[in-house]
Amino acid sequence: MKIEPFLLERWMTRHETHVKYDIAESGILPLSAQDLLNFEPPETRAATLESLLQLPLGYSEARGTVALRDALAATYTQVTAEQMLVTTGAIEANYLLFHELLEPGDHVIAPYPAYQQLYSVPKAIGCEVSLWSVGPETSYQYDVDHLETMITPKTKLIVVNTPHNPTGAMLSPEAAARVYALAERVGAWVLGDEAYRWLAVPNGAPFARPMIEHGPRGISVGTLSKPYGLPGLRIGWMAAPPEIIQRCWGLRDYITLSPGKLNDALACLALRHHDRIVARNHDIIQTNLAVAQHWIDARRDYLSWTAPRGGLLALLKYDLPVASLELADTLALDHSVMLAPGSAFGYEHHLRLGVGQRPDIFAAGLTEAGRCFDAIRAR
Numbered sequence: 001m002k003i004e005p006f007l008l009e010r011w012m013t014r015h016e017t018h019v020k021y022d023i024a025e026s027g028i029l030p031l032s033a034q035d036l037l038n039f040e041p042p043e044t045r046a047a048t049l050e051s052l053l054q055l056p057l058g059y060s061e062a063r064g065t066v067a068l069r070d071a072l073a074a075t076y077t078q079v080t081a082e083q084m085l086v087t088t089g090a091i092e093a094n095y096l097l098f099h100e101l102l103e104p105g106d107h108v109i110a111p112y113p114a115y116q117q118l119y120s121v122p123k124a125i126g127c128e129v130s131l132w133s134v135g136p137e138t139s140y141q142y143d144v145d146h147l148e149t150m151i152t153p154k155t156k157l158i159v160v161n162t163p164h165n166p167t168g169a170m171l172s173p174e175a176a177a178r179v180y181a182l183a184e185r186v187g188a189w190v191l192g193d194e195a196y197r198w199l200a201v202p203n204g205a206p207f208a209r210p211m212i213e214h215g216p217r218g219i220s221v222g223t224l225s226k227p228y229g230l231p232g233l234r235i236g237w238m239a240a241p242p243e244i245i246q247r248c249w250g251l252r253d254y255i256t257l258s259p260g261k262l263n264d265a266l267a268c269l270a271l272r273h274h275d276r277i278v279a280r281n282h283d284i285i286q287t288n289l290a291v292a293q294h295w296i297d298a299r300r301d302y303l304s305w306t307a308p309r310g311g312l313l314a315l316l317k318y319d320l321p322v323a324s325l326e327l328a329d330t331l332a333l334d335h336s337v338m339l340a341p342g343s344a345f346g347y348e349h350h351l352r353l354g355v356g357q358r359p360d361i362f363a364a365g366l367t368e369a370g371r372c373f374d375a376i377r378a379r
């Protein structure tokens, strides 16, 4: 399979181990195994640690342990462990689904800009991919009227990502129901990439029901990477009809076989403390959003944004005489700040900001980015 380079990943790997202020980061501040243990009540903490240390590190259950699949299924309405496949991050779930649902020549509709996997993998499979704008053209919003005009009898799959990377757009509950109904009418699947599930923003938009809950053509993909701050566990999943789970499992036998056993156990531990983790995230997002808004307001003559309505990400639009890749490289190399170049998403004069970083690092990163912008304006 010939596939185009994943531009953002290539750019991130150039800088992410060197910079002091990574405010391009797409997730929330990561948790450690110790943080997860500390969520346990003091009286059971030692026993929980012992059970993790004693866990035989053999191969794990291929679909994810029943305990983990039960816990994940319980986060949806009327979904069972038979409808769950635990994968190596949401990225593997998406990849398996694209390969099982699609044939060369199929018509796919995917958001744009987007997490590049969502359109580049269908293209590499040989599908005809129509890009559904969530960019500046539609004020960084989903426009379902526009989607309706793009659907054809050949449409096999509609991909949605809500909350959306990189704009923070949200599909409203009504819009999500309408997307599902439009897909069902032509017998298409809807893949809901819900990697940013549970990441609500103060005064943000309401969350739609996960796509699996809309009906038999709906599939939900989730992950512990973003909403739990556990990307290093590489635990993601799909919630799908049992027949799709069986097919994706069959393909997965040739790729990663099963989740890591310790990761599966740590994921079970994390899920027991969902409410604590969500509350912690809320505090980080609230603090950083207020700081970001203040920082942007002070630079209104050349910076603007539509604040995220959900999730952690937004695009900053800037009016400076420098292309986004050059600006992002200058920020990283000369100021130790990472803000992702809009060009990696196909949009010039934008930078992607993530509000999940540790608040002191986030604030210092913005201050330093401001210095860089001032220097460019003074030239």
Ligand SMILES: Cc1ncc(COP(=O)(O)O)c(C=O)c1O
Binding pocket: 026, 088, 089, 090, 091, 092, 115, 161, 165, 193, 195, 222, 223, 224, 225, 226, 231, 235, 236
């Ligand atoms: C929209 C979206 N989907 C999927 C992923 C993959 O996440 P992971 O494989 O870490 O679960 C990402 C990561 O940035 C993402 O932004």
